[in-house]
Amino acid sequence: MRKHYSVFFLLITFFSFFHFHHALMCFLKERVTCVSTLELMGFRVGQGLIERFTKDCPTFKEDLDIMKFLCKDLWSTIFRKQIDNLRTNHQGTYVLQDNKFALLTQFSTGKQYLEEAPKYLAFSCGLIRGALSNLGLESVVTAEVSLMPSCKFQVVIQKL
Amino acid sequence: MQTAIMIVANYPLYIRSVPTQGELKFHYTVHTSLDVVEEKISGVGKALADQRELYLGLLYPTEDYKVYGYMTNSKVKFVIVVDSSNTSLRDNEIRSMFRKLHNSFTDVMCNPFYNPGDPIQSKAFDSIVSTMMVQAF
Numbered sequence A: 001m002r003k004h005y006s007v008f009f010l011l012i013t014f015f016s017f018f019h020f021h022h023a024l025m026c027f028l029k030e031r032v033t034c035v036s037t038l039e040l041m042g043f044r045v046g047q048g049l050i051e052r053f054t055k056d057c058p059t060f061k062e063d064l065d066i067m068k069f070l071c072k073d074l075w076s077t078i079f080r081k082q083i084d085n086l087r088t089n090h091q092g093t094y095v096l097q098d099n100k101f102a103l104l105t106q107f108s109t110g111k112q113y114l115e116e117a118p119k120y121l122a123f124s125c126g127l128i129r130g131a132l133s134n135l136g137l138e139s140v141v142t143a144e145v146s147l148m149p150s151c152k153f154q155v156v157i158q159k160l
Numbered sequence B: 001m002q003t004a005i006m007i008v009a010n011y012p013l014y015i016r017s018v019p020t021q022g023e024l025k026f027h028y029t030v031h032t033s034l035d036v037v038e039e040k041i042s043g044v045g046k047a048l049a050d051q052r053e054l055y056l057g058l059l060y061p062t063e064d065y066k067v068y069g070y071m072t073n074s075k076v077k078f079v080i081v082v083d084s085s086n087t088s089l090r091d092n093e094i095r096s097m098f099r100k101l102h103n104s105f106t107d108v109m110c111n112p113f114y115n116p117g118d119p120i121q122s123k124a125f126d127s128i129v130s131t132m133m134v135q136a137f
Helices: A002-027 A031-053 A063-079 A114-134 B020-044 B091-110 B123-136
Strands: A085-088 A093-098 A139-147 A150-157 B003-008 B012-018 B055-061 B065-071 B077-083
Touching: A031 A063, A031 A114, A031 B091, A063 A085, A063 A093, A063 A114, A114 A139, A114 A150, B003 B020, B003 B091, B003 B123, B012 B020, B012 B123, B020 B065, B020 B077, B065 B091, B077 B091, B091 B123
Parallel strands: none
Antiparallel strands: A085 A093, A093 A150, A139 A150, B003 B012, B003 B077, B055 B065, B065 B077
């Protein structure tokens, strides 16, 4: 029951977050610092979120299990849907494709506002990176959009 | 009767003992118990697939102390050290203590003013640990 409450609050804050995100964007006019600040915020939030969501899960055995958890459980708890497509080259690179990314659906369903999209994906990239970092995987996460509202997150695991 | 609770992420994030004088001794216990935790973790890979619980159980009994371990998915280890003379604590109680610790630790983690990797200085966390230690010991 407690889990439902936290998800409920998460959803409420999520919708208000969307508008806050946009307002933050307008406030941080400079492009470079804007994107990296958002990414760092997402990173910290990802770390906290993953701690909360993996509290009751057994230990993950390998990287692929971690990515699957990210795509299914984490994504559905935060964005209310799962990742539509996960591809990997089995050598540390994963591509997560979301065909109807929640933060982009309000923009357009085509090519309009395509150049504005990367700013809005920075937070989510940070989220993924923070989540993976707390699970023991250092990574570099980038996002690309070619057709709204679908987007692809590319995760490259850094092996030491 | 001495007992201690420690949270370690390759270096101690939080150490609390009752009574508070013996802390240095517990630092040593923490480091030796980390080795045992590593052993258990790497051993799990060869064992059955369902042995993936977070609770690691009794790590090793020395002549003075019994050490219990627990590891979260984010590789943070919780260690509880109790006197060997304290035989009234059962496995279930230790498990529930670890659960409570994990819950409070999650709350600390979600605090935006806390940077992961810093020593834990939250008063709320301190009070939860104190009540737990008083209750159990």
